Amino acid sequence: MSLRFGSRFVVIVNSPEAVEECFTTNDVILASRPAFCHGKYLNYNFTTMGAANYGDHWRNLQRIGNNEIFAPKRLNGFQELRKKEVKNLMKRVSRVSEENAGKVELRSMILDLTFNIVMTMLAGKRYYGEDVSELEDALQFRDMMNQYAEFAKETHLGDxxxxxxxxxxxxxxxRMKTMSKNMDLFLQRLIEEHRADRDRNTMVNHLLALQETQPQYYTDSIIKGLILIMAVAGTRTSAASLEWAICNLLNNRHVLKKAKEELDTQLGQDHLIEEQDISKLHYLQGYDVPPGTMVFANAWSIQRDPQVWDDPLNFKPERFLNGKAEAxxxxxxxxGRRSCPGEGLAHRLMTLTLGSLIQCFDWDTVDGKEINMDEKVATLMSRVHPLEVVLKARADLDNIIS
Structure with missing residues (x-):
């Protein structure tokens, strides 16, 4: 399918075969990004991992991401941090549930969790929820993240x-220029703080250590861009995915029951799920595209195509048990080349959080009915309504999270 966004020619790819052709077979040809004003003003003049065109600079960013930020060894070094934050979430949910007759608004709590995990890995600071580091900075950071998300939803007619x-x-x-300037000042101040205190185990300090030996690759601007992209791309996406997963489980209680039985069988009730437990939990050709054309993969359509999936509109996690589905x-x-390098972190964070909520609480909906699954039209596909559920602590909760 082809259409026009203003004066720009656009191709919509609607089949998995065409997606593979575009983003695997011909991924180099389609590896660049359109020069929209978001990339100029919000992504350091098209120099961040998400906005840079394919070339030497982008390949260097990808190398840094794969080898220095998202490498399994680096992620494993922050395992205790993720474990601590998830345990804190379980305690917070338990307290709120007890105070509100079981009702818990989960969206904000899950978003707090993802931001705190990512920012503590990056800078050693908690900016969300309870026990925040440096309240004034926390409030400024939250405001800038909210502004960034709002800008991402808007389109500049000049593009x-x-x-x-x-x-x-x-x-x-x-407004974008103003926010960008404030964000740059904030991130530069964060870097200077780390230069003055090199003992903290943070990704910023790790990047500054690399800057000393490879200054041409690890400039302050590159480091600021990496912090920004991790804070933006590594938080709301995981939070939204967790919210959808919880909704689907509540609307498909037989699946929730299977997941809970597997957790109880494999782990028991004497400790909270940890990342090393995850491996035990199996249930949880030729169209010419003109130069300059934007190509979109219609994931929404492909994921609902009955020629691709058996019974596509029903929630069936077991369809993925026999092996990894074709990407x-x-x-x-x-x-392809522009796939998200943070996949490893997202898998760890989401599985640990979802497994902990299933292990620690009995779930129900507020009114006993199915959860409304209406979608919000935006850059990130989230639910229209914030997630509110009934979570009752299981009998062994204190023993699990002690």
């Missing part, structure tokens, strides 16, 4: 109609 590129409708570009049929982390 689609270049003749309008010099018209700043509604002050959109001006071009699911695309949870993208595909």
């Amino acid at each position: 689609l109609f270049p003749i309008l590129s010099n018209i700043d409708y509604n002050g959109f570009v001006k 071009y049929k699911v695309m949870p982390f993208g595909l």
